[in-house]
Amino acid sequence: MITILMHHNAYARMARDLAARMDRVRVVTMDREGLFHLQPGGEPVETPAPDVVYGSLDAWFQPKARAFIEGAMAAPRLRWFQSSSAGLDMPIFQQFGAKAEIFTSCHVQSEAMAEWALWQGLDFFRGGPRHRAQQARREWGRFDTREICNSNWLIIGFGSIGAAVGGRVRALGGRVTGVRRSGGTAPEADAIHAEVRPQDLASADVVLVCLPHSPQTAGMADAAFFAGMAEGALFLNLGRGTLVNEADLIAGLDRGKPAFAALDVTLIEPLPADSPLWSHPKVAITPHDSAHTPGTYRRTDALLLANLDRYLAGEPLANVQPKSRFA
């Protein structure tokens, strides 16, 4: 019998699936008030003492996130932590990665994030801001817009997010150049290179960065990078705010390169109220919620259940991250 700790919302979605495993799994949930309960039934539990923690998105983005983390970190022996994220660099993931015997990541957020990239690409190509400004003025003014079809996308960082975007762009008739250190080929890209080539940067209609944070990637989108982009191109960030030098981005936007930027991540999150990004007419900000869809919850739950069955059967789990990745 193992004890798994999860947020009440995750339990509510998976109650039937978990009921079928109740002979081997004890489920402890945390409710909206930060209190712990044994499920099913809801008997109060003082100390969750989990063997396994399911860190679904519900657990983090709510007022009692700290209670969940403390309950999880107080486990005498944490055997396995299932993350809902691909990233390992956030402090809580580093903390759980150091404590848990097994840390498994999750790459399904890329599906929802890829639709964010299409959304931002289409809103830019279709003249979303100009159409909305015209509507606000009650002005019927036709103008030419652009298509994803035949557009060039440079995707820097070609892991699960980059591939999810690339596959969709190609399905819509766009051309995709991916960048990843290992090079090679991928069905979701027309070409893959091991580094950002100036000619690819200069011919891209859309440049998407979706690299993880590291000392090597920090500040990679700087003045020289933006100056190397094409006229009229869009810059997207689905990776980490640290990838972008925000002062250089604003200076670039004011010179027209990039023509527009859509950012789901910023250097400081939440983005401070006095940041000039908020009100820049060529910037769209979303609050790091590109992955927050019911589809993401459903896909993440499915991974947890599949990994749970592997765990119970003594089989190797999917997406195990080596201990060396946690400081």
Next chain:
Amino acid sequence: MITILMHHNAYARMARDLAARMDRVRVVTMDREGLFHLQPGGEPVETPAPDVVYGSLDAWFQPKARAFIEGAMAAPRLRWFQSSSAGLDMPIFQQFGAKAEIFTSCHVQSEAMAEWALWQGLDFFRGGPRHRAQQARREWGRFDTREICNSNWLIIGFGSIGAAVGGRVRALGGRVTGVRRSGGTAPEADAIHAEVRPQDLASADVVLVCLPHSPQTAGMADAAFFAGMAEGALFLNLGRGTLVNEADLIAGLDRGKPAFAALDVTLIEPLPADSPLWSHPKVAITPHDSAHTPGTYRRTDALLLANLDRYLAGEPLANVQPKSRFA
């Protein structure tokens, strides 16, 4: 030797292609001032007297559209009119269809229009208005949004536009039900029905109408139609403004069905400045420009050239419309 009349912009795009056919084709262009010229060279021409008219989008959406129409309609014998549109109901198309010996339509606008539908679908699913309102308030507020993946689309009118939308939605993981009188099956839809079934209307996350105008389709989207939609669903119109009872649409939006409407066409175009649609918080208006992309120009030009070669070879043209469709 035949004389073809086209707008100067169309000639500029196709000058090289047309040069290769100059032994059999005399090209007359109309410039921005509404004056006619023989090409290449630009020698002024008093009366274009065309055998063939290329009605590209450039010809209509410019201040001298009337001069183009008059020059074209003054032809002693108009052998062939190549339209840039799929629709036949606009007055100028009826006029050219009645005059020309052969009228050929064009269905390539559907490609650009399909991306409009994805754009509007994503902006709705992704909470575009709410995200933009938050940004205007400098507020970092995560919220859950939706995906095209696993969404249900009901596409009423499954001709070239419907199929172009359906194929893209399916490529992104959505489910497509198409409606067309002839029924049957289509690779761009999961199911096709001969009429709008209440259960399909009630389970669609997005309802797109892209029917032509006719006495049968006029006002089909009325109070009963909107009442039959699902909570939280989006209504899109890429067909004709006459399909929609606009008073019923506004009443429906105020009751929450549909949850939002995006319209590229309106009953009266340009939409009058006093229309309540302009300022309705649940309405996005684009000025009938969903097809206006460089891709559309390029694809329409390619059809003109292919049909021109067929014409010169005495072969049947593509997309010939029967005389009976013009009053």
